[in-house]
Amino acid sequence: MRTDITENGSKTGLPLNLTITIKNTNNNCAVLAGVVVDIWHCDKDGYYSGYPNQSGYLGTKDYTGHTWLRGRQTTDANGQVKFTSIYPGWYVGRMTHIHVQVYTAANSANSNGNDSVITTQIAFPDAITQAVYKTSLYSSHGENTLTFSTDNVFSDGYTNELCTLTGDTTNGYALEHTIYVAG
Amino acid sequence: MYPTIKLAYRQIIDASAQSDFEKNVFNDTYSELLLQAKVYNRDGKFKTVAEMISVNPKANSLHYKVGFAIGLYVDELNKKIPEIKDSLGNAVSFDIFKTDIVHSDITNKTNHKIAITYITKPQMLVTSFGAYLVLADPDANNQGPQDKMETYTIALQAKLSIVNYSLKEELS
Numbered sequence: 565m566r567t568d569i570t571e572n573g574s575k576t577g578l579p580l581n582l583t584i585t586i587k588n589t590n591n592n593c594a595v596l597a598g599v600v601v602d603i604w605h606c607d608k609d610g611y612y613s614g615y616p617n618q619s620g621y622l623g624t625k626d627y628t629g630h631t632w633l634r635g636r637q638t639t640d641a642n643g644q645v646k647f648t649s650i651y652p653g654w655y656v657g658r659m660t661h662i663h664v665q666v667y668t669a670a671n672s673a674n675s676n677g678n679d680s681v682i683t684t685q686i687a688f689p690d691a692i693t694q695a696v697y698k699t700s701l702y703s704s705h706g707e708n709t710l711t712f713s714t715d716n717v718f719s720d721g722y723t724n725e726l727c728t729l730t731g732d733t734t735n736g737y738a739l740e741h742t743i744y745v746a747g
Numbered sequence: 748m749y750p751t752i753k754l755a756y757r758q759i760i761d762a763s764a765q766s767d768f769e770k771n772v773f774n775d776t777y778s779e780l781l782l783q784a785k786v787y788n789r790d791g792k793f794k795t796v797a798e799m800i801s802v803n804p805k806a807n808s809l810h811y812k813v814g815f816a817i818g819l820y821v822d823e824l825n826k827k828i829p830e831i832k833d834s835l836g837n838a839v840s841f842d843i844f845k846t847d848i849v850h851s852d853i854t855n856k857t858n859h860k861i862a863i864t865y866i867t868k869p870q871m872l873v874t875s876f877g878a879y880l881v882l883a884d885p886d887a888n889n890q891g892p893q894d895k896m897e898t899y900t901i902a903l904q905a906k907l908s909i910v911n912y913s914l915k916e917e918l919s
Contacts, residue, residue, distance in 0.1 A: 600782070614808075614811050614812070614814075614815070615808070615811055628811070628843060628845045628866075629842075629843025629844050629845050629866070630843070631815055631818055634815060665786065667782055667785070680785065680789075681782075681785040681786050681789075683786055
């Protein structure tokens with residue numbers, strides 16, 4: 565079970581504790597246990613682990629062979645997975661986001677015959693993001709001037725993708741988000 | 748000051764896997780492929796990753812994503828590249844690994860074939876003769892002058908290649 569996806573703090577940033585709840589639209593939106601949730605996001609500087617030739621403000625980076633800021637868990641009896649991470653940075657062309665894939669038939673306990681994967685992204689309240697990006701760990705990259713209306717994923721609306729954050733720019737944030745799937 | 752090189756060794760693992768490591772990699776990369784490929788195969792039309800990539804280039808990510816499933820097995824290698832040795836029979840250390848899917852068939856596991864490429868840290872290229880490289884590990888020679896170094900010798904061979912060359916010594 566991989567909970568701390570910063571790899572024991574090797575990726576620095578403002579702490580972000582995620583709780584993602586999966587609910588089942590095929591069962592009156594009851595929580596859905598036993599499904600696999602994959603998440604991944606960029607580091608504070610806007611780079612992903614896993615692949616080469618990434619352009620960004622620190623130049624072209626190759627993070628082949630690294631797995632930081634990627635995690636997978638199976639939802640518990642409360643339909644939840646929890647990850648310890650950092651507030652994602654940003655890269656040109658996108659608003660701050662976390663990628664999520666939910667595999668609803670990955671566990672035989674979910675045996676309704678559906679065999680699907682849901683791909684989505686978690687969006688962040690922009691006012692908080694802008695405040696985070698003024699803090700010392702993030703400020704060298706500056707502010708992302710993009711808006712949701714010009715983001716190529718969220719421009720068609722993001723209310724379902726928007727997470728709830730509680731906390732502050734000193735101690736970090738707790739992120740809560742619910743994803744509805746046809747389980 | 749010597750130039751530095753990175754060596755890469757490509758290990759191919761398929762249904763003929765023998766060691767526990769190879770079997771674990773074979774089984775778990777296939778399971779991971781079946782899981783991850785659903786994203787690019789929603790209608791179940793495709794049999795191979797190549798077909799998925801031809802329709803959606805983002806499916807190319809399957810090559811490295813299946814590698815996330817074997818990180819713990821690779822950890823057990825203790826950073827030693829399998830299969831090859833230097834001229835004294837000592838293992839060669841790698842820094843990072845990456846995976847690519849050589850052949851895939853989500854309907855038939857026996858057709859699954861995966862490659863792991865192990866890449867070393869920059870090694871000082873002291874000299875070379877014939878197919879042999881005389882190398883020095885910067886980590887083992889970071890003290891003292893460079894006119895006396897611990898070196899090792901390795902033959903260039905099938906699936907072993909120099910993938911990076913730098914005139915400036917890059918001590919990562």
